[in-house]
Amino acid sequence: MDRIMPNRLDRGFKIYQKEFEEKALQVLRSGWYVLGEEVKGFEQEFASYTGAKHCVGLASGLDALWIAFRILGIGVGDEVIVQGNTYIASVMGITINGATPVFVEPDEFYNIDVSMIESKITDKTKAVLVVHLYGQASNMKPIMNICKKYKLKLVEDCAQAHGACFDGQQVGTFGDIGCFSFYPSKNLGAFGDAGAIITNDDSIAKDVRVFRNYGSEKRYYNKVVGANSRLDEIQAGLLRVRLSHLDELCYEKQALCERYLERIQNNKIELPRIREGATHIWHQFVIKSDYRDDLQCFLEDKGIGTIIHYPIPPHLSEAYKYLGLSEGTLPVTEKYAKSVLSIPLYNGMTTNEQNYVIDTINQF
Numbered sequence: 001m002d003r004i005m006p007n008r009l010d011r012g013f014k015i016y017q018k019e020f021e022e023k024a025l026q027v028l029r030s031g032w033y034v035l036g037e038e039v040k041g042f043e044q045e046f047a048s049y050t051g052a053k054h055c056v057g058l059a060s061g062l063d064a065l066w067i068a069f070r071i072l073g074i075g076v077g078d079e080v081i082v083q084g085n086t087y088i089a090s091v092m093g094i095t096i097n098g099a100t101p102v103f104v105e106p107d108e109f110y111n112i113d114v115s116m117i118e119s120k121i122t123d124k125t126k127a128v129l130v131v132h133l134y135g136q137a138s139n140m141k142p143i144m145n146i147c148k149k150y151k152l153k154l155v156e157d158c159a160q161a162h163g164a165c166f167d168g169q170q171v172g173t174f175g176d177i178g179c180f181s182f183y184p185s186k187n188l189g190a191f192g193d194a195g196a197i198i199t200n201d202d203s204i205a206k207d208v209r210v211f212r213n214y215g216s217e218k219r220y221y222n223k224v225v226g227a228n229s230r231l232d233e234i235q236a237g238l239l240r241v242r243l244s245h246l247d248e249l250c251y252e253k254q255a256l257c258e259r260y261l262e263r264i265q266n267n268k269i270e271l272p273r274i275r276e277g278a279t280h281i282w283h284q285f286v287i288k289s290d291y292r293d294d295l296q297c298f299l300e301d302k303g304i305g306t307i308i309h310y311p312i313p314p315h316l317s318e319a320y321k322y323l324g325l326s327e328g329t330l331p332v333t334e335k336y337a338k339s340v341l342s343i344p345l346y347n348g349m350t351t352n353e354q355n356y357v358i359d360t361i362n363q364f
Ligand SMILES: *Cc1c(COP(=O)(O)O)cnc(C)c1O
Pocket: 060, 061, 062, 063, 086, 087, 089, 090, 131, 157, 159, 160, 181, 182, 183, 193, 194, 195
Protein backbone atom coordinates (compact mmCIF):
# COMPACT_ATOMS: atom_id res chain seq x y z
CA MET A 1 0.00 0.00 0.00
CA ASP A 2 1.18 3.57 -0.73
CA ARG A 3 2.19 5.63 2.26
CA ILE A 4 -0.87 6.93 4.08
CA MET A 5 -0.56 10.61 4.77
CA PRO A 6 -2.08 12.36 7.79
CA ASN A 7 -4.22 14.47 5.46
CA ARG A 8 -5.10 14.40 1.76
CA LEU A 9 -6.45 17.71 0.52
CA ASP A 10 -6.50 16.41 -3.07
CA ARG A 11 -9.16 13.86 -2.11
CA GLY A 12 -11.48 16.53 -0.70
CA PHE A 13 -11.00 18.54 -3.89
CA LYS A 14 -11.81 15.61 -6.17
CA ILE A 15 -15.18 14.91 -4.55
CA TYR A 16 -16.55 18.21 -5.93
CA GLN A 17 -13.88 18.92 -8.55
CA LYS A 18 -16.30 20.00 -11.27
CA GLU A 19 -18.12 22.48 -9.02
CA PHE A 20 -14.86 23.98 -7.74
CA GLU A 21 -13.45 24.36 -11.24
CA GLU A 22 -16.62 25.95 -12.59
CA LYS A 23 -16.71 28.44 -9.73
CA ALA A 24 -13.04 29.37 -10.11
CA LEU A 25 -13.49 29.98 -13.83
CA GLN A 26 -16.62 32.00 -13.23
CA VAL A 27 -14.76 34.30 -10.82
CA LEU A 28 -11.71 34.58 -13.09
CA ARG A 29 -13.95 35.64 -15.97
CA SER A 30 -15.98 38.07 -13.86
CA GLY A 31 -13.30 40.76 -13.73
CA TRP A 32 -13.93 41.38 -9.98
CA TYR A 33 -11.49 39.78 -7.55
CA VAL A 34 -11.61 41.20 -4.03
CA LEU A 35 -14.64 41.90 -1.77
CA GLY A 36 -17.48 41.41 -4.22
CA GLU A 37 -20.62 39.37 -4.73
CA GLU A 38 -19.00 36.04 -3.82
CA VAL A 39 -17.75 37.45 -0.52
CA LYS A 40 -21.19 38.90 0.20
CA GLY A 41 -22.84 35.60 -0.69
CA PHE A 42 -20.46 33.60 1.47
CA GLU A 43 -20.92 35.95 4.41
CA GLN A 44 -24.69 35.57 4.22
CA GLU A 45 -24.56 31.81 3.81
CA PHE A 46 -22.05 31.26 6.63
CA ALA A 47 -23.99 33.55 8.98
CA SER A 48 -27.11 31.58 8.20
CA TYR A 49 -25.28 28.24 8.61
CA THR A 50 -24.01 29.18 12.07
CA GLY A 51 -27.13 31.02 13.17
CA ALA A 52 -25.21 34.26 13.71
CA LYS A 53 -26.60 37.63 12.68
CA HIS A 54 -23.42 38.73 10.88
CA CYS A 55 -20.39 37.21 9.22
CA VAL A 56 -17.46 39.32 8.01
CA GLY A 57 -14.92 37.66 5.72
CA LEU A 58 -11.24 38.24 6.49
CA ALA A 59 -7.87 37.15 5.14
CA SER A 60 -7.02 34.49 7.78
CA GLY A 61 -7.94 32.95 11.10
CA LEU A 62 -5.15 34.81 12.86
CA ASP A 63 -6.52 38.09 11.50
CA ALA A 64 -9.98 37.14 12.80
CA LEU A 65 -8.50 36.65 16.28
CA TRP A 66 -6.36 39.75 16.59
CA ILE A 67 -8.93 41.99 14.91
CA ALA A 68 -11.58 40.63 17.31
CA PHE A 69 -9.54 41.70 20.34
CA ARG A 70 -8.64 45.02 18.69
CA ILE A 71 -12.30 45.85 18.05
CA LEU A 72 -13.22 44.86 21.63
CA GLY A 73 -10.61 47.36 22.85
CA ILE A 74 -8.37 44.79 24.53
CA GLY A 75 -4.67 45.68 24.55
CA VAL A 76 -1.68 46.70 26.68
CA GLY A 77 -2.21 46.04 30.39
CA ASP A 78 -5.15 43.68 29.82
CA GLU A 79 -5.20 39.96 30.50
CA VAL A 80 -6.99 37.32 28.43
CA ILE A 81 -7.61 33.80 29.73
CA VAL A 82 -6.90 31.00 27.25
CA GLN A 83 -6.17 27.28 27.46
CA GLY A 84 -2.50 26.29 27.47
CA ASN A 85 -2.84 23.52 24.85
CA THR A 86 -3.77 25.45 21.76
CA TYR A 87 -2.30 26.34 18.41
CA ILE A 88 0.00 29.31 18.88
CA ALA A 89 -2.18 31.52 16.64
CA SER A 90 -4.80 31.68 19.42
CA VAL A 91 -2.19 33.23 21.69
CA MET A 92 -0.82 35.55 19.00
CA GLY A 93 -4.33 36.92 18.50
CA ILE A 94 -4.03 38.18 22.08
CA THR A 95 -0.40 39.31 22.15
CA ILE A 96 -0.40 41.14 18.79
CA ASN A 97 -2.56 43.68 20.61
CA GLY A 98 -0.11 43.92 23.51
CA ALA A 99 -2.41 42.05 25.89
CA THR A 100 -1.14 39.25 28.15
CA PRO A 101 -2.30 35.64 27.81
CA VAL A 102 -3.09 33.89 31.08
CA PHE A 103 -3.01 30.15 30.56
CA VAL A 104 -5.44 27.64 32.02
CA GLU A 105 -5.00 23.86 31.90
CA PRO A 106 -7.18 21.70 29.63
CA ASP A 107 -9.65 19.03 30.75
CA GLU A 108 -9.82 15.43 29.52
CA PHE A 109 -11.63 16.56 26.38
CA TYR A 110 -8.65 18.80 25.43
CA ASN A 111 -10.70 21.97 25.96
CA ILE A 112 -10.35 24.57 28.72
CA ASP A 113 -10.85 23.16 32.22
CA VAL A 114 -13.65 25.42 33.45
CA SER A 115 -12.98 24.61 37.10
CA MET A 116 -9.62 26.35 36.79
CA ILE A 117 -10.79 29.61 35.21
CA GLU A 118 -12.00 31.60 38.24
CA SER A 119 -8.72 31.31 40.15
CA LYS A 120 -6.96 33.03 37.23
CA ILE A 121 -9.21 36.09 37.13
CA THR A 122 -7.62 39.35 38.30
CA ASP A 123 -8.71 42.97 38.01
CA LYS A 124 -6.79 43.08 34.72
CA THR A 125 -8.76 40.22 33.15
CA LYS A 126 -10.84 41.50 30.25
CA ALA A 127 -11.77 38.43 28.26
CA VAL A 128 -11.82 34.67 27.91
CA LEU A 129 -10.71 33.10 24.63
CA VAL A 130 -12.31 29.67 24.27
CA VAL A 131 -10.72 27.29 21.76
CA HIS A 132 -12.90 24.45 20.50
CA LEU A 133 -9.84 22.29 19.98
CA TYR A 134 -9.73 19.40 17.49
CA GLY A 135 -13.39 20.05 16.59
CA GLN A 136 -15.19 19.45 19.86
CA ALA A 137 -17.31 22.22 21.38
CA SER A 138 -16.14 23.44 24.79
CA ASN A 139 -18.20 23.33 27.97
CA MET A 140 -20.00 26.60 27.21
CA LYS A 141 -22.58 26.81 29.98
CA PRO A 142 -20.19 27.37 32.91
CA ILE A 143 -17.95 29.53 30.73
CA MET A 144 -20.87 31.83 29.90
CA ASN A 145 -21.77 32.05 33.59
CA ILE A 146 -18.22 33.04 34.56
CA CYS A 147 -18.06 35.68 31.82
CA LYS A 148 -21.37 37.13 32.97
CA LYS A 149 -20.40 37.09 36.64
CA TYR A 150 -17.08 38.91 36.07
CA LYS A 151 -18.26 41.00 33.08
CA LEU A 152 -15.67 39.51 30.75
CA LYS A 153 -15.78 39.53 26.98
CA LEU A 154 -16.02 36.12 25.39
CA VAL A 155 -14.21 35.33 22.13
CA GLU A 156 -14.34 31.89 20.56
CA ASP A 157 -11.57 30.39 18.42
CA CYS A 158 -13.59 28.15 16.11
CA ALA A 159 -10.78 27.55 13.61
CA GLN A 160 -11.11 23.77 14.12
CA ALA A 161 -14.82 23.54 14.88
CA HIS A 162 -17.04 24.79 12.02
CA GLY A 163 -20.53 23.59 12.84
CA ALA A 164 -19.80 22.01 16.24
CA CYS A 165 -22.55 22.56 18.82
CA PHE A 166 -22.99 22.79 22.55
CA ASP A 167 -26.55 22.17 23.75
CA GLY A 168 -27.66 22.47 20.12
CA GLN A 169 -26.14 25.93 19.64
CA GLN A 170 -23.31 26.43 17.18
CA VAL A 171 -19.86 27.46 18.37
CA GLY A 172 -19.00 31.07 17.61
CA THR A 173 -22.43 32.32 18.65
CA PHE A 174 -22.06 32.10 22.44
CA GLY A 175 -19.83 35.08 23.01
CA ASP A 176 -19.14 38.52 21.57
CA ILE A 177 -17.20 37.27 18.55
CA GLY A 178 -16.56 33.88 16.94
CA CYS A 179 -13.34 33.58 14.93
CA PHE A 180 -12.91 31.14 12.05
CA SER A 181 -10.05 30.05 9.83
CA PHE A 182 -10.64 28.55 6.40
CA TYR A 183 -7.04 27.45 5.91
CA PRO A 184 -7.09 24.54 3.42
CA SER A 185 -6.70 21.80 6.06
CA LYS A 186 -9.65 22.97 8.19
CA ASN A 187 -13.01 21.22 7.91
CA LEU A 188 -14.35 24.18 5.92
CA GLY A 189 -11.21 24.82 3.90
CA ALA A 190 -10.46 27.30 1.13
CA PHE A 191 -7.70 26.92 -1.46
CA GLY A 192 -5.45 29.47 0.15
CA ASP A 193 -5.73 31.65 3.24
CA ALA A 194 -9.11 32.87 4.43
CA GLY A 195 -10.94 33.60 7.67
CA ALA A 196 -14.00 35.30 9.13
CA ILE A 197 -15.66 36.51 12.29
CA ILE A 198 -19.28 35.99 13.21
CA THR A 199 -21.21 38.10 15.70
CA ASN A 200 -24.75 39.03 16.72
CA ASP A 201 -23.66 42.59 17.50
CA ASP A 202 -24.40 45.12 14.72
CA SER A 203 -21.75 47.58 15.80
CA ILE A 204 -18.97 44.97 16.12
CA ALA A 205 -19.81 43.68 12.62
CA LYS A 206 -19.67 47.19 11.22
CA ASP A 207 -16.37 47.99 12.97
CA VAL A 208 -14.73 44.81 11.65
CA ARG A 209 -16.04 45.51 8.14
CA VAL A 210 -14.45 48.97 8.22
CA PHE A 211 -11.24 47.79 9.91
CA ARG A 212 -10.52 45.04 7.34
CA ASN A 213 -10.33 47.56 4.52
CA TYR A 214 -7.81 50.10 5.83
CA GLY A 215 -10.40 51.52 8.19
CA SER A 216 -12.40 53.02 5.38
CA GLU A 217 -16.13 52.76 4.86
CA LYS A 218 -16.12 55.06 1.92
CA ARG A 219 -13.13 54.91 -0.39
CA TYR A 220 -10.30 57.27 0.69
CA TYR A 221 -12.13 58.34 3.88
CA ASN A 222 -10.30 56.50 6.63
CA LYS A 223 -11.92 56.48 10.06
CA VAL A 224 -9.38 54.36 11.93
CA VAL A 225 -5.94 52.87 11.32
CA GLY A 226 -7.10 49.51 10.04
CA ALA A 227 -5.58 46.59 8.22
CA ASN A 228 -5.73 44.95 4.85
CA SER A 229 -7.55 41.77 5.73
CA ARG A 230 -9.87 41.43 2.78
CA LEU A 231 -11.26 38.15 1.56
CA ASP A 232 -10.90 37.55 -2.15
CA GLU A 233 -13.59 36.43 -4.55
CA ILE A 234 -12.02 33.14 -5.59
CA GLN A 235 -11.64 31.94 -2.00
CA ALA A 236 -15.14 33.12 -1.11
CA GLY A 237 -16.65 31.44 -4.18
CA LEU A 238 -14.85 28.16 -3.50
CA LEU A 239 -15.86 28.35 0.17
CA ARG A 240 -19.51 28.68 -0.92
CA VAL A 241 -19.14 25.44 -2.87
CA ARG A 242 -17.57 23.64 0.10
CA LEU A 243 -20.07 25.11 2.56
CA SER A 244 -22.97 23.78 0.47
CA HIS A 245 -21.54 20.28 1.08
CA LEU A 246 -20.21 20.79 4.61
CA ASP A 247 -22.83 18.65 6.32
CA GLU A 248 -22.15 15.64 4.11
CA LEU A 249 -18.39 16.14 4.51
CA CYS A 250 -18.88 16.16 8.29
CA TYR A 251 -21.01 12.99 8.20
CA GLU A 252 -18.29 11.23 6.26
CA LYS A 253 -15.62 12.21 8.80
CA GLN A 254 -17.90 11.28 11.65
CA ALA A 255 -18.46 7.80 10.21
CA LEU A 256 -14.69 7.36 9.84
CA CYS A 257 -14.16 8.41 13.46
CA GLU A 258 -16.89 6.11 14.75
CA ARG A 259 -15.06 3.26 13.05
CA TYR A 260 -11.81 4.32 14.67
CA LEU A 261 -13.53 4.47 18.07
CA GLU A 262 -15.01 1.00 17.63
CA ARG A 263 -12.05 -0.78 16.16
CA ILE A 264 -8.91 0.66 17.69
CA GLN A 265 -8.22 -1.61 20.62
CA ASN A 266 -4.86 -1.24 22.27
CA ASN A 267 -4.37 -0.75 25.98
CA LYS A 268 -1.38 1.51 25.36
CA ILE A 269 -3.69 3.99 23.63
CA GLU A 270 -6.42 6.29 24.92
CA LEU A 271 -9.16 7.24 22.46
CA PRO A 272 -10.84 10.64 22.32
CA ARG A 273 -14.02 11.16 24.33
CA ILE A 274 -17.02 13.36 23.75
CA ARG A 275 -18.51 15.59 26.42
CA GLU A 276 -22.20 15.30 27.21
CA GLY A 277 -24.03 18.14 25.45
CA ALA A 278 -21.19 18.71 22.97
CA THR A 279 -20.75 17.65 19.37
CA HIS A 280 -17.43 16.94 17.70
CA ILE A 281 -16.84 17.71 14.01
CA TRP A 282 -13.53 15.82 14.01
CA HIS A 283 -11.05 18.29 12.64
CA GLN A 284 -8.52 15.82 14.07
CA PHE A 285 -8.76 12.34 15.53
CA VAL A 286 -6.36 12.64 18.46
CA ILE A 287 -5.21 9.63 20.43
CA LYS A 288 -3.08 9.72 23.55
CA SER A 289 -0.32 7.38 24.65
CA ASP A 290 2.51 7.30 27.17
CA TYR A 291 4.48 5.64 24.37
CA ARG A 292 3.62 8.32 21.82
CA ASP A 293 7.08 8.78 20.29
CA ASP A 294 7.58 5.02 19.84
CA LEU A 295 4.09 4.72 18.39
CA GLN A 296 4.75 7.53 15.91
CA CYS A 297 8.01 5.89 14.75
CA PHE A 298 6.32 2.48 14.53
CA LEU A 299 3.55 3.89 12.33
CA GLU A 300 6.01 5.84 10.19
CA ASP A 301 7.99 2.62 9.59
CA LYS A 302 4.79 0.97 8.44
CA GLY A 303 4.05 3.82 6.03
CA ILE A 304 1.53 5.76 8.10
CA GLY A 305 2.13 9.47 8.62
CA THR A 306 0.88 11.19 11.78
CA ILE A 307 1.10 14.70 13.23
CA ILE A 308 1.45 16.04 16.77
CA HIS A 309 -0.98 18.85 17.58
CA TYR A 310 1.04 20.41 19.21
CA PRO A 311 4.55 19.35 20.29
CA ILE A 312 5.53 22.64 21.96
CA PRO A 313 2.86 24.41 24.03
CA PRO A 314 2.80 28.17 23.37
CA HIS A 315 4.07 29.09 26.86
CA LEU A 316 7.27 27.11 26.18
CA SER A 317 7.84 28.36 22.64
CA GLU A 318 10.71 30.73 21.94
CA ALA A 319 8.26 33.42 20.84
CA TYR A 320 6.81 33.56 24.38
CA LYS A 321 10.04 33.33 26.37
CA TYR A 322 9.33 36.90 27.46
CA LEU A 323 6.35 35.70 29.50
CA GLY A 324 8.86 33.94 31.77
CA LEU A 325 6.84 30.71 32.08
CA SER A 326 9.20 27.79 32.58
CA GLU A 327 8.63 24.07 32.13
CA GLY A 328 6.40 22.73 34.87
CA THR A 329 4.04 25.74 34.99
CA LEU A 330 1.31 23.86 33.14
CA PRO A 331 1.81 20.14 33.87
CA VAL A 332 -1.37 18.88 32.14
CA THR A 333 -0.71 20.96 29.01
CA GLU A 334 2.90 19.79 28.94
CA LYS A 335 1.90 16.15 29.44
CA TYR A 336 -0.54 16.39 26.51
CA ALA A 337 2.19 17.85 24.31
CA LYS A 338 4.23 14.71 25.01
CA SER A 339 1.41 12.19 24.56
CA VAL A 340 -1.08 13.27 21.87
CA LEU A 341 -0.99 12.04 18.29
CA SER A 342 -3.30 12.83 15.36
CA ILE A 343 -3.81 9.83 13.09
CA PRO A 344 -4.78 9.98 9.38
CA LEU A 345 -8.25 11.42 8.79
CA TYR A 346 -9.63 13.09 5.68
CA ASN A 347 -12.61 13.20 3.39
CA GLY A 348 -12.17 10.58 0.71
CA MET A 349 -10.25 8.17 2.98
CA THR A 350 -10.87 4.63 1.71
CA THR A 351 -11.94 1.69 3.86
CA ASN A 352 -8.73 -0.10 2.85
CA GLU A 353 -6.63 2.79 4.04
CA GLN A 354 -8.50 3.04 7.30
CA ASN A 355 -8.37 -0.71 7.94
CA TYR A 356 -4.61 -0.64 7.44
CA VAL A 357 -4.27 2.22 9.96
CA ILE A 358 -6.50 0.42 12.48
CA ASP A 359 -4.72 -2.94 12.13
CA THR A 360 -1.29 -1.36 12.39
CA ILE A 361 -2.22 0.64 15.50
CA ASN A 362 -3.65 -2.49 17.09
CA GLN A 363 -0.36 -4.32 16.41
CA PHE A 364 1.65 -1.75 18.35
C1 LIG B 1 -5.62 27.26 12.11
C2 LIG B 1 -5.84 27.87 13.43
C3 LIG B 1 -5.73 29.25 13.64
C4 LIG B 1 -5.17 30.19 12.62
O1 LIG B 1 -5.79 30.22 11.42
P1 LIG B 1 -4.98 30.75 10.12
O2 LIG B 1 -6.04 30.84 9.09
O3 LIG B 1 -3.93 29.75 9.81
O4 LIG B 1 -4.40 32.08 10.46
C5 LIG B 1 -6.07 29.75 14.89
N1 LIG B 1 -6.47 28.95 15.88
C6 LIG B 1 -6.56 27.61 15.73
C7 LIG B 1 -7.03 26.79 16.89
C8 LIG B 1 -6.25 27.03 14.51
O5 LIG B 1 -6.33 25.70 14.38
